[in-house]
Amino acid sequence: MTISRMTFAVLAAGVVMSLAAACSNSGSGTDASTTGPITLKLWTWTGAPGGEAMKRAIDAYTKDHPNVTITNTEVAAADFKAKVPLALKGGEQIDVLAVQPSLFAEQIKDQLLPVSAWEKDMPSGTMNKFQPLALEQNKKLYSDGQLYSVPFGLSGSAVGFYNAALLKELGVQPPQTFTDMAALAKTLKDKKPGVAVAVMPSGADSWFQDEFALTLAGQNDKDFFNNVRYHNGKWDTPAYEQALTSLRKIYADGGLDKNVIDVDYAGAEEKFATGKAAILFNGTWDSTLLSPDFRKANKIALTSVGAMPVPAVSDPSARSLRSFLDVTMGIPKTAKYSKEAADFIAYVTTGAGADLWSKNLGLFPAVQGWTARTGDPSFADEEAGAKTIQALLTSPHSDRNNMSAFSAEVGKKVLKVIGGSDPATAAKEMQDDLDSGKFN
Amino acid sequence: MSARGGFGLLIRRRRDRRIAQVMLAATALLWLFPAWSALREALKVDGLGNFVSLFSNPLGGIPIWRTYLNSVLNGIVHTAVVLGVSLPAGYAFGKLRFRGRETLFYATILFLAIPGTAILVPLYHVTQELGLFNTHLGIGLPEAALTVPFGVLLMRNYADNVPDTLLEAAVVDGAGHLQTFTRIFVPIARPAIVNLFVMCFMWSLQDFLWPTVFNTHPEMTTAAQAVATFHNALSASPVDSARYSASLVLLALPAVLLVVFGQRFITSGLTSGAIKD
């Protein structure tokens, strides 16, 4: 029996066809004419600054530039770090990319155009309009000293948002220390059973537990995080161990509520929004809660919300947070319209666009001379809260220049400490993880 | 088996029958509890309005029907590749005589347990090199690669049970193996093909890993992936939270339909792909 020609032909054709089908998706041209209508592809993540907020700036920009259309692909924040390198590698056209100022920036810098290549396409003087601190932080992101993106917005963590109406009803001032928090918890238990004293992203989003622990550590040692991040400092220092010990004690004393540590990000937001928690700890990016417009649009029924620093373990004057650039804007090499992209970047970072997207707060623009307002001065708690946050952001104890996977790992261990395990052991494990180098 | 003879003997006595009924009913209720809890959350805040609003204002801008469609399209690629590979391979392992056949067959099914997460890194690279991100081919192919060992096993088991005499006549008559394969084996193997077909669709519907990693475009979201995508698109409002719960209920619908209409195929598909002789 021999192989018939037919058999061979059919099988060979099958193999060839499957290969051809697999390879048919070829790259697209990069040259562009700028006279006709163009579509700029913008990629951001949720909360950077958020689809609705960005839309205000985009709408205003495209109104002035009728030949430009801008599409905003808003990737879920949790997926962003994995998806963007993938898209860039795949040759996807992205004209403007929101670059996360963490290890991520360094990781993808080879696929970004240096700012020096498109600085000339921005209105002159743009580079001088950024806050000097923001520009300084931006430079720290890239190991070769070049700039591959420009500052867009700032944020910090952790900070507290409180249900001002509820505190007023109870006759309680916003807590300054965790002793105050425990007292508030008692009051709530008597007068509002079922309402947790505070809630924060935890459970599946335990990365925030790292943020919170670092905020406490900053009360003991202002330079703790910067030392680790920039000077090869130790993680398992007495200051950090002390912070973990305090945290465990706070939960034990009722200053924070153990029953809500399985609540994830969305769950924490929902609890606060529906009045089931008096205080929400989160990053300053959540300051949209201070905007009456935002609350109305998202059907959040809270009548008044204030903001405060994370309470102190002992000395209220030590209250602070870590802050850093949260979003920077760059132009990938896969951009089709880099010239127009540069102009748009200038508009949303230092131009009129900044005021538009930041109208409901959330992210704070990195442009000089911007002041946080809620849009309605009759909301006194909100106005004061916005000012509190802006003040905190300008005087952080450390940079919130996070270490991605390591932060998530630390968060899990913090949760375990809250559950009762030994702070010193946990700190030691974190140090070991950091030393191993497997997370960065 | 009828209730009288066979296993019916087990609960012949009235008291035993009662106990069995109560135990089964209690277990079933336990199994329904998660479903009930999902439904309860789905009806919070806005009641049925949650479901309605998912159609007018989909979460994350992705309509649910679109996620079904994507799962089905991935399933088509998945099924086509698995059948295209497993049918001839099953025939070869079951009906052709050649040196090293057993060794090769066992080498093939050694890959039954390969976890997708373990080959995530290289497949990411392969998919990228082939330019298959955000395509149905890009999802369907890795799904198929993981199913192929099972498919070959199922088809070989089936071929084993087809009497040699049936094919021998054709081969001796001078028809090539290709003719014997296409004209005799494939039609005979129809039940096995249908089973494998249903299984592939089921697994495409369940696949979470490949879509989550290889899709960046919202319009490519699949039903399983949507569980996470929708969650990540949630805003702080209680309305959204209830809408998310409602979407979870809707995402379970295809499985219910699959059970109602395809239970028979799944049962026989699973059992004929079992490692047994």
Place this chain on the structure above:
Amino acid sequence: MRRKLPGEGRTAVLFLAPLFLVYALYFAYSFWFLIGTSFTKVSIGFSNAVAVGWKNYRLLLTDPAFLTAIRNNLLFAAASIAVSLTVAFAIAVLLASGIGGRRLYYAIFLVPALTPIALVATVFSRMLQYQDGALNQGLRAIGLDGLTEHWLTDSGWAFLAVIGLLAYLIGLPIMYYTADLAALRTDVLEAAVLDGAGPLLIMRNVIHPMMRSTHITVTLALLLGSFRAFEVVLLSTGGGPDNTTEIVGTYTYRFVTSAGSTIGYASAASVLVLIVAMLVSVVQVLVTRTKRGASR
């Protein structure tokens, strides 16, 4: 058995060509790529890889979380096997005894197994939340406040929660048993019944031993499946609290999807996981071959 015909070897090669292609591209290439990458420190962009020798493997084998993950994989598999050999078996036998509402029962037990596992895991994680979860709320509603637990954040309970979730997915084992029960000769049962044995005794001492080959099938299927299903953990406990419920799937996934040069490390983890998975398969093949040999 028919004799071997000339040229059949070449025909076989052609019939197996698509299989070779898939295996070459998706498995052979993958393994080769993984082994190469596992000795480097590199990010998902795969550029500027730095050779680090055996460092990744050293780190992995000294990482308690990784070893816990492998142990958990086997423990979870063992738990779901145990549940299947008892609960699923009993359900299948009861349903085969001609009890009313069979189709409905099958549907109830099978639907969870066919639903995207991601979805079931998500529903469980919401159901098990301490304050708003349906389980605790249900317990409180019937006055059993004492039984409410931190299902997801207490190590022991979180571990049990994952096992409960796996137990919830026993629809497929039920199907295996159902199919094989239908082919079982029942005359032995009649003898047992005549001897006056009760239903439980018959189930345990007569039917269960007769289903030996199905037990093996179920065991192997679950063992194989346990390496694949990582959503079960990812979307319920997320591997927490502090990695106590981590499995190899979630461990690797975490390193692949995080930013930074973690891909070399993830590749080394993958290589070790593949070795374990292949070992499990070898055991399975050995078992099958012995059975095959014995039956001839």
